[in-house]
Amino acid sequence: MIMTFHFSKRVPADGTDAVGAILKAAADPKVISFAGGLPAPELFPVEGMKKATDKVYEEHGREALQYGAAAGVTELRQLILKRVAEKEGVHANLENVMVTTGSEQAIDLVGKAFVNPGDTVLVEDPTYLCALDVFRSYGAKFVGVPMDEDGMRMDALEDALKAHPEAKLVYTVPNFQNPTGRTMPADRRKKFAELAAKYDVPVLEDNPYGDIRFAGQHVPSVKSFDKTGHVFYMSTFSKILAPGFRLGWLVADPEVVKKLTVLKQSADLHTDNLVQYVVAEFFKENDVDAHVKEISALYGKRKQLMVEGLQKYFPKSVKYTNPEGGMFLWVTVPGVDDTVALFKECLKHNVAFVPGDPFFAGKPQPGTFRLNYSNMAEDKIQVGLKQLGAALDEALNK
Structure with a gap:
């Protein structure tokens, strides 16, 4: 007889891991992924x-x-x-x-x-x-x-x-x-x-x-x-x-x-x-504060490149936060009802983000998603945002 597993109620009933699936799809080497929340590995103090x-x-x-x-x-x-x-x-x-x-x-x-x-x-x-x-x-x-x-x-x-x-x-x-x-x-x-x-x-x-x-x-x-x-x-x-x-x-x-x-x-x-x-x-x-300043300077530079890319390539109706620190900014696209479907469309353009839905305790706000800038090379930020902007234009003009 094949074993029947009776999991506790703590395990999601449908057995799915929506965020894990998104991050797995975004890990394709062809995809420029703004989906993760990873620090920049080039600044790890290995020595x-x-x-x-x-x-x-x-x-x-x-x-x-x-x-x-x-x-x-x-x-x-x-x-x-x-x-x-x-x-x-x-x-x-x-x-x-x-x-x-x-x-x-x-x-x-x-x-x-x-x-x-x-x-x-x-x-x-x-x-x-x-x-x-x-x-x-x-x-x-x-x-x-x-x-x-x-x-x-x-x-x-x-x-x-x-x-x-x-x-x-x-x-x-x-x-x-x-x-x-x-x-x-x-x-x-x-x-x-x-x-x-x-x-x-x-x-x-x-x-x-x-x-x-x-x-x-x-x-x-x-x-x-x-x-x-x-x-x-x-x-x-x-x-x-x-x-x-x-x-x-x-x-x-x-x-x-x-x-x-x-x-x-x-x-x-x-x-x-x-x-x-x-x-x-x-x-x-070690001077850890000096190390943190180095991290902050790099993330600040990458965030600014992301904001410039958003301004240049995204539809004018799009709203976004402009953080003073950290690793993420938040985008709201009026007119988009299904951000998960938008994510799948963006993957076709070889660019990824994390849809906003799993961040909400109750009913999700339509058209929201998170972008990460800490773990992306500067040259790819502009390329990725151009591709993401094209995907948004396509979705909004259907």
Whole structure:
């Protein structure tokens, strides 16, 4: 008898992976793909990491290769605390910070700790699609909070909190948001922290892109305005060092960190010890801020080329965001009802993007899609946008 598999409700019922299928199609070498969210590999600090790794083996080899604490290597946690204090105005203690296997694990652990089947989670609309996938796997019901060009609207958030007092969590990406590239101003962040306290709801502030700023001024984190412990702040080394390290972290109330650490132990015991030691050593021996400036300069150049291409090749009715940092911008094409069908048409022109549909908690906004500029050579940006513009003209004039 052939085995019948009875999967849990966490597995998508139809067994499909729409985004995976899109990215697979976009991986065709003939296709100029703006679909991924990959950092530029030419800026990975390979030589510096090799030196740091050698030194770790010499000085901490046995500890690095042994089992470790679920909360993370102490030296790295201290480095994170110093960095968030200097960069984000978040002042905490060792008991407030834990290391995770990529920031994706931080989202998963928070979902596991706070979301029961049927619970309400408030999110920006649109928002990071993998966060939706994680919370959905724990049975969350979503309420999308409207955005404008300055990110999540605080009046809309308060309306949502009043209408849904049962909400268990609010998830936000306030810096160079994925997928829109928008950044929330300081006054909204202050109000955000106040609303979290007023309505007694935890906020997961996800900041993977905040260091990659190439225009405008730094904005303090939502967590920096938090006086009550309602805001959990998370970030990653993926965008400034190497995504393959799978190294993220979370700063939160000690009670929350303690619970999440227990959950992490049952998931993977602890994050890779060697990688933690290597990153701590790399920070000692290198000017990481100078490295981040180099990344920011390259992404800023590529974003500007993309904006110029949009202006030159896209129909005049098309709208798009113009981010001050990060890796993405968001396009809206009036008159297009089915962006997935548009994606398939664009593939015929050998150019790809990520359709907007999977980024929405509820009903998708027609004609939206995300473009990535961080991982595309400058000469291909113009060529790709010319091809994409031709595909849009063709779709709109059918």
